[in-house]
Amino acid sequence: MSLLVVDNLVKTYPGGRKSPPVEAVRGISFAVEKGELFGLLGPNGAGKSTTIGCINTLVRPTAGRILVDGVDITRAPPEAKRRIAVVPQTRNLDSDLTVREILTYHGRYFGLPAAEREARADRLLEELKVADKARAKPKTLSGGQQQRVMIARALMHDPQLVLLDEPTTGLDPQARRLLWDILRGLHQRGLTLILTTHYMEEADRLCQRLAIVDHGRILTLDTPAALKKTLPGAQVLDLWVRAPRPLAPQLRAIPGVQNLEHVEVEGDGDEHERLRLFVDPKDGLLDRVLHAVREGGADLHHVNLAQPSLEDVYIHLTGKELRE
Amino acid sequence: MTVFLALLQRDVLVARRNAGPLLVATLTQPILVVLVFGNLLPRMQLVADEFRTVMLPGLMAITMMMAGVQGVLMPLVQDLSGGREVDERILTPIGVRGVALERIVAGALHAAVAGLIALPAMMLLMHQVSGMEVHPAWPALLPLAALCGLLSAAFGLTLGTHVQPRFSGLLFAVVLGPMMLFGCAYYPWAALAALGPVRYLFLLNPLTFMSEAMRLAVTPNVPHMPLGLLLGGLLGFLALFTILGARSFERRTIL
Structure with missing residues (x-):
């Protein structure tokens, strides 16, 4: 069975007094297999982030069904949340804690025993090349470093599925390349990754399969090579x-x-x-x-x-x- | 439950680190009020001696309310304005409502600690003046302080989630200021009998019940509201603001 099934997902944001309702997602369906690196590619406002938001439970779908490892996320969010990790688009590291505390507290939130969370935090800081920043507050870190700490945080509770919303937007080319290497490494270790991007090159280099999204719909979905052959x-x-x-x-x-x-x-x-x-x-x-x-x-x-x-x-x- | 405790632990850690500024922010005002109305004016014989006894529990209640509201409001403003640090909490396996309840408990701790520090500080400032009738009944004070703390924090959550973060400064002028003046902090509920039926309007103010609760616990010799009405008011407002606050917290955080 697929690790993630998104079935006819619809999200309409209700309008306000001055704004009409926004149909951000208009019936998106796709499935992601275990161990896959899957991409959602599309321009700003295409519905990528809303789709990711629905999968991670921060956005409530208007209609449709999402199953993560067989768990319906609208019915059982706590079980779904243990299986998912999120690297959001906005950098939202806990500004009152140090980098290392961010990781250990994240482990605490997910019920990891003390010894395990300490060991895992050290290993991830090392792996994501932010060990020298362990005692720093996140505000003092560069964008690329913050991004890597967010990935380390996401990996703390050993998720099955990691959702990355535009992970490289706003990074300089070097930081972007480093992040690509890291994502490839995670994928090689068998982790399932879904990322959104509006960078063609990124989608082409990283993703095994790719959905091109625009106006809340999937225009096409295939491997990058197969997509190019359709021309x-x-x-x-x-x-x-x-x-x-x-x-x-x-x-x-x-x-x-x-x-x-x-x-x-x-x-x-x-x-x-x-x-x-x-x-x-x-x-x-x-x-x-x-x-x-x-x-x-x-x-x-x-x-x-x-x-x-x-x-x-x-x-x-x-x-x-x-x-x- | 482990998630709840872990979140609370994080909040206590952060509050302990910021203890200095937090205490200054919540204690300065009541201590200065005590200094003027509880120490200077009585020595000038401009206010009656009884006023101090009446005012002290009221100021404790105000201190707790401000601390509880601020304890929830400050992190909330940070959460809801752009930074979205709150998302990490919501993504834990506790659920949005659990996060909201944790915020209330963290704010309540802050409020109760502030109230219990304010009491001896204020007593100390007034001790040179004779005629004080302060006899804290601890077995009543601790649970009532906890209840007042929870109510203040739940109220803070309701305010903070119903108001745009950029207007949170206005809250103090438009909502909390009037509440303090019309919340039986500077006069006992019993004395409002002089106003006739108008006095029942004061029951719309949660601070009225908090002031009377502190009066009951700290100055038992001053006439105070009957315990049944008192608990009914505190618990009723607590339930109301917890439901309203948690609901609108969910609306503000889950799109």
Whole structure:
């Protein structure tokens, strides 16, 4: 049986006097197997955090069912909470305790015997490379260090499932890489991890399976490699152009061009439009494309030819750039 | 239960570390009031001697109420405004209502300790003045102080969860200030008979029952509310504010 089953989850936040209700999640279903590293990828406001919140019981679902290890979280939260650990998006370390106390008290809350929680706290501080900060207050730590302490705290009660909500947002590249290594290490030890991210690269590198979420729905769910294979061509050719008349008909007619999409470019200020061509590489393809652009009287600003990435999958599905 | 005790242990540890500022915050006001009304004015013969005896239990009640409300309100403001440190507690296997009850008990401890420290401090300040009728009856004082502490903390939870954190300063001016003046702290319930039926309005104020409870326990010779009414008021308000506070704590923390 799957470790986590999310079945037709719906969450509508009630509106206020001045604000209409918000349908944050509109029927999400997925299952995560034991030992999997699963990702929810999507732009801000897509419903990722609300989904995570429903799984960890901090958000009350409007409808749907969530089972963790067979336990229905809406019916039996205490049993569900022992199986889950949460690394939230906001850094919420207990500001009145030292780093080490944060871990030992977390162990206490979950009923760990004294000797065990002391030993585990020391081991986790070491493992997450924050041992030198054991006596410091969390406010004095860098963002990356706080993030690692939150992960150590999450691991204190030996959970089966760890939920990480945008664990690397706001971290510098070095701290992000260190965190990736840590998450991979945890995964290799057999822990089940679910993370949300709006970083394509992160989703691509870390996750075994990935759900792309937008407007409260799952657009697609598969391994990163399989998702990239769903694209129509073998390569992606991006053109940033300023064109007096539509170029699409001419471009589509070129042999080797499998598909063409207009990509919304948000708030760039200039009037370039982004055309995305899914192509199978053929001799002379690039020549023909450039010829068509020139024939159309267009001003070519920038070209990019690349292997398809998750971002292309995302753009293909939503027609939008994912702003990081 | 282990979760509850662990959370309480954490709160006691933190309170012990911050003991200095916490005590200064809760004891300064009552001690200064005692100094002026219990020591200076009687020596100038501007107030009657009995006033001190009447005022002392009332000030204990005020001290406890302020300590209980603050003991819950301060961490709550931190919890509900952005930082969300409270989430760690809610994610423990105790449940939201358990977290709310723990907050009340922690606030009550704070209140009871403040009240029991205030008593000897105030007695000491007034001891040069004759005519004091303070005879603490400890077997009654301890359970009543505990009850008053719980009530204050539950009231604090209700206030804190119904008011936006940024308005919590207003609470002291608009809610707690009037409560202190109309809560039988500076005059006994018995003396309100002079007001006729208007005096029953004072029963809407939980502090009335707290002041009278302390009067019963600390100055038994001053006429005070009958024990039945007293306990009914304390327990009734405790139940009311515990339910209201826990409910709205849940509403504020679980989206």
